[in-house]
Amino acid sequence: xxxxxEPLLLGEGDxxxxxxxxxxxxxxxxxxxxxxxxxxxxxxxxxxxRLPKGRxxxxxxxxxxxxxxxxxxxxxxxxxxxxxxLSVFGSTDPAFFEWLRAFRFEGDVxxxxxxxxxxxxxxxxxxxxxxxQAQLVETFLLATINAQTLIASKAARVRMASxxxxxxxxxxxxxxxxxxxxxxxxxxxxAGADGTSNVVAAKKLGIPVLGTAAHAFIMxxxxxxxxxxxxxxxxPDHCVLLIDTYDTHEGCRxxxxxxxxxxxxxxxxxxxxxxxxxxxxxxxxAGLTATRIVASGDLNEDKITAxxxxxxxxxxxxxGTELVTSRDQPALGGVYKLVERADGDTRIPVMKLAEGKxxxxxxxxxxxxxxxxxxxxxDVIELADAPAPADGVPLLRPVMRGGALLPEAxxxxxxxxxxxxxxxxxxxNGLRALHDYAEPPVRIGPALAAMAEELKGTLx
Amino acid sequence: xxxxxEPLLLGEGDxxxxxxxxxxxxxxxxxxxxxxxxxxxxxxxxxxxRLPKGRxxxxxxxxxxxxxxxxxxxxxxxxxxxxxxLSVFGSTDPAFFEWLRAFRFEGDVxxxxxxxxxxxxxxxxxxxxxxxQAQLVETFLLATINAQTLIASKAARVRMASxxxxxxxxxxxxxxxxxxxxxxxxxxxxAGADGTSNVVAAKKLGIPVLGTAAHAFIMxxxxxxxxxxxxxxxxPDHCVLLIDTYDTHEGCRxxxxxxxxxxxxxxxxxxxxxxxxxxxxxxxxAGLTATRIVASGDLNEDKITAxxxxxxxxxxxxxGTELVTSRDQPALGGVYKLVERADGDTRIPVMKLAEGKxxxxxxxxxxxxxxxxxxxxxDVIELADAPAPADGVPLLRPVMRGGALLPEAxxxxxxxxxxxxxxxxxxxNGLRALHDYAEPPVRIGPALAAMAEELKGTLx
Numbered sequence: 006x007x008x009x010x011e012p013l014l015l016g017e018g019d020x021x022x023x024x025x026x027x028x029x030x031x032x033x034x035x036x037x038x039x040x041x042x043x044x045x046x047x048x049x050x051x052x053x054x055r056l057p058k059g060r061x062x063x064x065x066x067x068x069x070x071x072x073x074x075x076x077x078x079x080x081x082x083x084x085x086x087x088x089x090x091l092s093v094f095g096s097t098d099p100a101f102f103e104w105l106r107a108f109r110f111e112g113d114v115x116x117x118x119x120x121x122x123x124x125x126x127x128x129x130x131x132x133x134x135x136x137x138q139a140q141l142v143e144t145f146l147l148a149t150i151n152a153q154t155l156i157a158s159k160a161a162r163v164r165m166a167s168x169x170x171x172x173x174x175x176x177x178x179x180x181x182x183x184x185x186x187x188x189x190x191x192x193x194x195x196a197g198a199d200g201t202s203n204v205v206a207a208k209k210l211g212i213p214v215l216g217t218a219a220h221a222f223i224m225x226x227x228x229x230x231x232x233x234x235x236x237x238x239x240x241p242d243h244c245v246l247l248i249d250t251y252d253t254h255e256g257c258r259x260x261x262x263x264x265x266x267x268x269x270x271x272x273x274x275x276x277x278x279x280x281x282x283x284x285x286x287x288x289x290x291a292g293l294t295a296t297r298i299v300a301s302g303d304l305n306e307d308k309i310t311a312x313x314x315x316x317x318x319x320x321x322x323x324x325g326t327e328l329v330t331s332r333d334q335p336a337l338g339g340v341y342k343l344v345e346r347a348d349g350d351t352r353i354p355v356m357k358l359a360e361g362k363x364x365x366x367x368x369x370x371x372x373x374x375x376x377x378x379x380x381x382x383x384d385v386i387e388l389a390d391a392p393a394p395a396d397g398v399p400l401l402r403p404v405m406r407g408g409a410l411l412p413e414a415x416x417x418x419x420x421x422x423x424x425x426x427x428x429x430x431x432x433x434n435g436l437r438a439l440h441d442y443a444e445p446p447v448r449i450g451p452a453l454a455a456m457a458e459e460l461k462g463t464l465x
Numbered sequence: 466x467x468x469x470x471e472p473l474l475l476g477e478g479d480x481x482x483x484x485x486x487x488x489x490x491x492x493x494x495x496x497x498x499x500x501x502x503x504x505x506x507x508x509x510x511x512x513x514x515r516l517p518k519g520r521x522x523x524x525x526x527x528x529x530x531x532x533x534x535x536x537x538x539x540x541x542x543x544x545x546x547x548x549x550x551l552s553v554f555g556s557t558d559p560a561f562f563e564w565l566r567a568f569r570f571e572g573d574v575x576x577x578x579x580x581x582x583x584x585x586x587x588x589x590x591x592x593x594x595x596x597x598q599a600q601l602v603e604t605f606l607l608a609t610i611n612a613q614t615l616i617a618s619k620a621a622r623v624r625m626a627s628x629x630x631x632x633x634x635x636x637x638x639x640x641x642x643x644x645x646x647x648x649x650x651x652x653x654x655x656a657g658a659d660g661t662s663n664v665v666a667a668k669k670l671g672i673p674v675l676g677t678a679a680h681a682f683i684m685x686x687x688x689x690x691x692x693x694x695x696x697x698x699x700x701p702d703h704c705v706l707l708i709d710t711y712d713t714h715e716g717c718r719x720x721x722x723x724x725x726x727x728x729x730x731x732x733x734x735x736x737x738x739x740x741x742x743x744x745x746x747x748x749x750x751a752g753l754t755a756t757r758i759v760a761s762g763d764l765n766e767d768k769i770t771a772x773x774x775x776x777x778x779x780x781x782x783x784x785g786t787e788l789v790t791s792r793d794q795p796a797l798g799g800v801y802k803l804v805e806r807a808d809g810d811t812r813i814p815v816m817k818l819a820e821g822k823x824x825x826x827x828x829x830x831x832x833x834x835x836x837x838x839x840x841x842x843x844d845v846i847e848l849a850d851a852p853a854p855a856d857g858v859p860l861l862r863p864v865m866r867g868g869a870l871l872p873e874a875x876x877x878x879x880x881x882x883x884x885x886x887x888x889x890x891x892x893x894n895g896l897r898a899l900h901d902y903a904e905p906p907v908r909i910g911p912a913l914a915a916m917a918e919e920l921k922g923t924l925x
């Protein structure tokens with residue numbers, strides 16, 4: 006028995022230990038090495054080797070929370086005391102723990118801005134830092150970028166399927182905990198959601214928050230029409246009524262009694278397509294041509310596509326579970342790999358060759374190319390210090406130098422959202438389909454290919 | 466452009482707005498109603514209607530974080546100012562916002578303790594409170610219980626598949642953000658994981674933390690044997706070496722040079738079953754019969770079952786992505802439904818009948834029955850105030866009264882873990898298989914059945 010309830014929340018004061026244990030054991034080893042000077046740096050890149058099935062591209066997201074972590078990462082006295090008490094550190098130099106107390110992330114970070122559409126093997130984040138620092142941060146960066154990129158990529162599909170209709174994140178109750186819901190809300194917004202039902206996420210992000218009422222509200226009245234009247238009295242200018250608690254058609258007819266200030270009706274069950282058509286007719290018949298129809302209930306990009314293809318007159322989609330868990334592909338396999346070691350002027354590119362797992366060597370840049378009409382044509386992954394290819398736009402930009410944030414680190418959600426919208430607008434036709442899309446148009450640049458050839462010779 | 470990085474973390478100070486907007490609009494409506502006395506209470510139950518495919522049962526988890534939320538739930542001045550500024554509340558009585566500032570959850574909570582194996586339609590949590598209070602907390606309770614129950618239920622399958630072997634949570638980097646990773650670590654521990662790689666979760670929960678080294682560590686040395694020697698020097702009593710960076714067989718032979726203090730070798734790629742057999746032979750040949758073999762790399766319950774069935778001499782499994790995202794079933798459809806309204810002595814049971822969505826009426830208890838040999842035979846869901854069936858053990862117990870925590874609320878992780886282990890030990894044979902298991906053995910008690918019959922008559 007205990008007298009404490011552990012809320013198990015992650016705070017900024019927890020960043021030091023927000024990692025896998027092996028990152029800290031490796032860090033202690035690196036620090037203790039005679040063969041590494043304190044100037045020895047390393048470059049790691051975070052990327053996705055292969056697109057999950059059902060994704061023609063990904064939408065980069067999670068950088069802002071990653072940078073906040075790198076900036077605020079500290080080991081508290083309590084953290085250090087905890088580590089000291091672990092038996093694995095029984096033989097570790099006590100100076101290591103002193104060093105942890107003074108630990109700061111002092112590296113350089115380059116990254117692809119959030120909202121950018123990205124392809125396999127493109128580094129989303131590149132970290133250049135003393136080896137021990139670069140190693141420690143792997144777990145948190147992966148968790149943060151994997152999660153938001155996963156949801157933003159799913160949300161972009163819902164955005165495309167919804168065409169010009171409104172699409173709102175309704176998923177808080179089904180996310181992997183409420184903290185995950187907040188990240189999902191942010192990622193969905195970047196990829197084009199029109200709002201969320203999640204109040205605290207909306208407040209922190211400064212984005213629209215939306216909601217109507219639940220079946221329990223309707224059922225708390227003796228009669229449906231009393232519930233409708235009460236809701237309208239409370240929210241005369243925002244009256245959207247849930248009409249499927251008893252009989253949807255009857256509910257719709259009852260809702261029309263509200264008159265022209267009825268902003269919308271919501272359908273949450275049954276054959277949404279047919280019900281939307283029937284309700285549209287009922288509303289129009291009552292002269293309520295401006296009243297909108299909102300639909301929700303296990304929706305995803307495929308169901309929305311089918312509804313719209315069938316002419317369902319739905320104006321707004323509430324999307325929950327499928328969006329916030331990326332249900333068809335609930336994990337993104339982003340990895341964080343060493344691509345170069347360096348000690349002073351000595352730079353050693355690192356390459357890994359394993360079955361189906363290639364890590365391209367050296368610090369890299371991604372160049373995006375467009376056709377004359379502005380359509381995204383292809384990307385080239387090239388060594389960062391190779392000459393810029395003609396007509397390419399570099400995607401990675403510097404966001405941190407020596408641990409200090411650069412102006413580019415302070416990106417706005419509006420900019421991220423515009424970036425994603427522009428990416429979707431300029432998608433090549435081959436990547437536009439939700440299924441049966443083309444292979445990702447990404448190539449390896451000549452300098453990178455030559456380096457890889459050379460290194461393969463030494464590895465085999 | 467902005468000058469702020471939003472870490473987007475969930476703190477205890479955020480609990481007030483950690484909900485869907487419609488809960489707050491409904492709350493304001495309830496409060497404003499002339500037909501509801503302040504004594505009017507409601508009972509809601511949180512349950513899962515149907516088991517996800519691939520789950521013969523669920524493992525209840527997430528109650529502790531739910532209770533911490535109910536205890537600490539407040540609206541700050543900042544929260545209230547934010548809500549006041551939303552246009553939807555433009556017509557809302559200003560007294561509502563004053564009322565929010567004084568808001569406390571004052572309800573009664575009964576719940577099935579964490580670690581208990583549960584079945585469809587069994588209330589995991591029952592909330593009896595003034596309607597406005599009970600409504601507000603829906604979203605957070607669902608997010609919290611859905612998430613941890615999801616992961617604990619997956620982890621129980623991994624626990625069963627791993628038989629007596631060690632199984633460790635390695636999933637932080639692939640969870641839906643680091644905060645979700647912490648919840649996954651807790652849920653996996655309750656269901657029988659032997660430890661985690663997640664340091665801050667281990668610290669907060671007081672559970673074992675484990676780890677070895679990554680490929681980047683090995684690759685930071687010129688030669689693999691130098692990396693092995695350095696790791697052993699740093700961690701002489703905890704030396705587990707990752708041996709698959711270059712050639713696994715050669716790596717294993719090199720690792721034997723460490724001698725008897727080599728605690729283990731880890732395999733993270735390739736044909737884990739064959740490599741484990743080969744490495745066992747190499748280790749045994751060098752006299753290192755006590756050195757353990759750890760395997761990791763996209764493992765799940767099915768792969769572990771196949772490896773062990775094939776006689777793979779693996780002593781410990783590291784399980785990541787599949788565990789922390791419950792990859793085959795990444796969402797749990799827990800719902801929170803009104804089952805009774807009451808004003809003073811007037812109690813009105815509420816039932817919902819919709820296609821495939823029945824809500825059984827009235828506050829309920831679950832009675833668990835065992836065979837003479839201690840095997841779990843079946844459960845009976847019955848009205849809470851009906852006579853106790855002979856030989857049944859009630860699963861729901863009181864944890865909060867009038868907003869105050871009861872001693873039963875302070876459950877320990879050890880107790881939860883023992884409860885789950887006991888549940889798995891006494892599983893009926895029909896629920897023991899990972900696939901092709903029996904239907905859930907859960908029945909409706911006579912008093913509940915009679916009430917439902919009566920209500921159906923009034924609904925149809």
